[in-house]
Each structure stands twice: as structure tokens, then as C-alpha cells.
Amino acid sequence: MSESINLKYIVPGDDFTRAGEASGAVKRKLKQLGFNSDVIRKVAIAMYEGEINMVIHAGGGEADVEILPDKIHIILADQGPGIPDISLAMKEGWSTAPDNVRSLGFGAGMGLPNIKKYSDELKIETELGKGTKLFITVNVSN
């Protein structure tokens, strides 16, 4: 694999039955391409948490994935309400998830911390009333 592979997914909002489809598809693609299982797991976890956040907190969004031989870039962009205080949102246990999604098992306030933990780089751009953009990078180590 010498060139980059680019994938794009639309993540529908408020559809919990389809949440995880994009990250599942990327996981399968990386497997097919023969990436090592630790790298695949890191990408799958980081991307899933970002994907489900767009579903729960932002009414959906878009995922762009670029697969390179030495790193994987994931951009998750939504047009939701934005995050008022990023350092608070990054705290383990902080969540504004409503009761109906808590009953499904969400709302531990661990999604963003998981993204941080399982990625090698994380940048968050957010503007209130405009939306949020996550830039996630996972390095491929051999």
C-alpha cells in the first residue's frame, strides 16, 4: 500500500441502531489491508466514541478517514451545539447525556477520555452554535 486511501461516511443523528457503522466499516477495511490488531483496535475505539458523540450530542455529522501506511487520520465534523468547555468535557465522568441515552448504557463521560487514550494526536475545534470538529491521528508502529 503506497498511496493513501480516503473514506467518507455520513453519520445520521439520533439513530442509535446505526451508530458504530462507520467505525465498524473502517475496522473491516483496516483488517483487510493487514494492519496490526493493536492499531485497528485503537482506531476502532477512538472513532466509535467520536461517532457516537456526534449521534448523541450533535444530531449526526460526517466522518473522513485517511489511511496512510504510517498513520491513520480521522476527522469527525458535526454542526451541533458545540462544546462550551473542552477541558471539562475531557474529564473522566463529565457528561451531559440525557436520561434516555443513559438507559442505553451511554453517559459515563468516558468517550472523549477514551479518544485521548487510544489516539496519538487529538485536536478539537469547536464553536458554540456552529459545531465541533475532531482531528484524530493514530500512528502505525511496527
Add this chain to the structure above:
Amino acid sequence: MTVNQLMKELNLKLIAGNDGLDNEISGGYCGDLLSWVMGRAQSGDAWITIMGNLNAIAVAVLADVSCIILAENASCDDDAKARADLEGVPVLSTEEQAFPIAVKLSKLLGI
């Protein structure tokens, strides 16, 4: 130990995910909050929970756990069963609580 062996040892009922019965179990994890499990469970763990919904199956797939064990006969939604079958994630069920199941699993695995 494989999921199939565990199923027999602990008398668990197979609910879905036949194709993953040969998965190797390397440890265990208990929890119901999905992103907590996502961040802390290790690949190969048997995941003991009461969450039998579609999102739990997605977490199991992405976090590479070996199987889901539904404690206390917790129910598994039909769409979750279908997804587990598709993805080959074994979903097992028991009437026992999470704690005794975890203790037995630990003894069987010698950890």
C-alpha cells in the same frame, strides 16, 4: 479456553453469535456503561454485563472482546441478536449474577 468450553463449564445458554464460539478467552471484564467498558476491557476478555442492546454488540466488536455474558437472564434485543450473529460475537446468558460468574471465570482461567 474457548468460548465454547466456557459455555459448557458454566452451563451458559447460547443466545446468538454461533460463529465466534472458537474465540479464545484471555480474561474477563464486568461493566454496563459502554464507554467505560470500551476504554478498560482488554481484547479477548469475556464481558459480563446486563446490557443486551445493539450498542453493546457494537462495543464488543470494536473492543475485540471474546464474548458477552448476560448475567441475571438480562434480555437481548432481537436486533442485537441479529447483529451478533452477523458479526460473530457470541452472546451467552445465565441466571446467575455477575459476581459469581466472574469468580467462576477467574477460577477456570487461573487468574
